Amino acid sequence: MMEHKTVSARTATWVWGVASTATILALAATFEQVPGGALIARFLPVVIIMAVASTKAWLILRFYLGLRNAQGSWTGLFAAFLIVIVVGVVFAQAAIILIDQ
Amino acid sequence: MKGDKNTVDCPVRDVAVDIAAPEGDEDTGGWGGLEFLPGHPLIWVLILSELVVFGAFLLVFSAVRIMDPAGFAADQLHLSPLAGGINTIILLTSGLCAVFAMRAVEHGKLLSCRVWLGATALLGLVFLIVKLLEYGAKIDAGITIDTSTFFTLYFLITGFHALHVVLGLGILCVVGIWPSRINIETGTAFWHMVDLIWVLVFPVIYLVR
Numbered sequence: 001m002m003e004h005k006t007v008s009a010r011t012a013t014w015v016w017g018v019a020s021t022a023t024i025l026a027l028a029a030t031f032e033q034v035p036g037g038a039l040i041a042r043f044l045p046v047v048i049i050m051a052v053a054s055t056k057a058w059l060i061l062r063f064y065l066g067l068r069n070a071q072g073s074w075t076g077l078f079a080a081f082l083i084v085i086v087v088g089v090v091f092a093q094a095a096i097i098l099i100d101q
Numbered sequence: 102m103k104g105d106k107n108t109v110d111c112p113v114r115d116v117a118v119d120i121a122a123p124e125g126d127e128d129t130g131g132w133g134g135l136e137f138l139p140g141h142p143l144i145w146v147l148i149l150s151e152l153v154v155f156g157a158f159l160l161v162f163s164a165v166r167i168m169d170p171a172g173f174a175a176d177q178l179h180l181s182p183l184a185g186g187i188n189t190i191i192l193l194t195s196g197l198c199a200v201f202a203m204r205a206v207e208h209g210k211l212l213s214c215r216v217w218l219g220a221t222a223l224l225g226l227v228f229l230i231v232k233l234l235e236y237g238a239k240i241d242a243g244i245t246i247d248t249s250t251f252f253t254l255y256f257l258i259t260g261f262h263a264l265h266v267v268l269g270l271g272i273l274c275v276v277g278i279w280p281s282r283i284n285i286e287t288g289t290a291f292w293h294m295v296d297l298i299w300v301l302v303f304p305v306i307y308l309v310r
Contacts, residue, residue, distance in 0.1 A: 001178070005207075006139075006200065006203045006204045006207050007200060009200075009201065009204060011195055012200040012201070012204075013179050013197065015197075016193055016194065016196070016197040019193050019300075020190050020193055020194075022109045023186055023189045023193070024186070024189055026186075026304055026308060027182055027183070027308070029308070030182050030271060030308040030310070046309050049304045049308045049309055050304060051299060052304070053301055053303070053304040053305075054192075055157050057297055057300050057301055058136045060196065060296055060297045061297065063200075064199070064200055064296070065138075065139070065148075065290060065293045065294070065297070066138055066139040067138070067292075069137050069138060069139070070134065070137055070138050071134035071137060074134055074135070074137075074138070075133065077149075078152075081152055081153075081156060082131070084156065084160075085156055085159055085160070085301060085305075088159070088160045088163050089160075089163045089305055089309060091163075091192075092163035092166055093309065095167045096166070096167055096170045097102060097202075097288055099167070100170070100172075100181075101289045
């Protein structure tokens, strides 16, 4: 097994700060969602919420789980996982809006 | 005759290779790059499979929502995004403590490592208490797993995640008792996975409307 260098305390705290702030931002975006409002007003908050979630997930993967030491193929696999989730959720929202129109 | 000679030779050569393999070297190859990641490579096999399971749950949740968006929106009003948000920050903070535990063991500070692991576990416990309070409020309001498709998926996904938190607490206790570097890396990797999954579950179930 290889020896791994853990992320510095400063970077880890920075990641925590960004992720926590992003959580508050996502909560704020939730209250901006307007049921039955304009198309963009119903779609944009979901895109923001999922973009924030995937950014937080990527920060955890890279700095806390140590994916920055991984080979490109493994990084790509985890990135693909996140993309599938985000695209799936955003696509579902788009479908709901289109059916509703 | 030549063929017969070959069939006799091959097993002999295989045995020779097995004997020649250096002792304790069985873990050095065949992990396909997982050996570059922290913790035992097998924890990454578990992490990948858990991510696939939860990813499928979230995609199913989104797909079912297309069929009944009004019902999902109405049921979602019973959830508290604030409680979910607080739980997210609790898990993120516990993840930070887990990183500090890893740093401590890296510097050979076992006591400090155990303190940070204790803080991680304590925050995990707070997460579970908040979750139980949420479940209690739902049950008091007459909402159960059978109430609607939304709540079936809500209890299933968040309950399965809560089970992983309980399992994570157990793992943190075990690695706290035997705090070797590989144990701490493996235990905290599991904990970060629990954190990562919640970061994706929270917006999909609580926030997207």
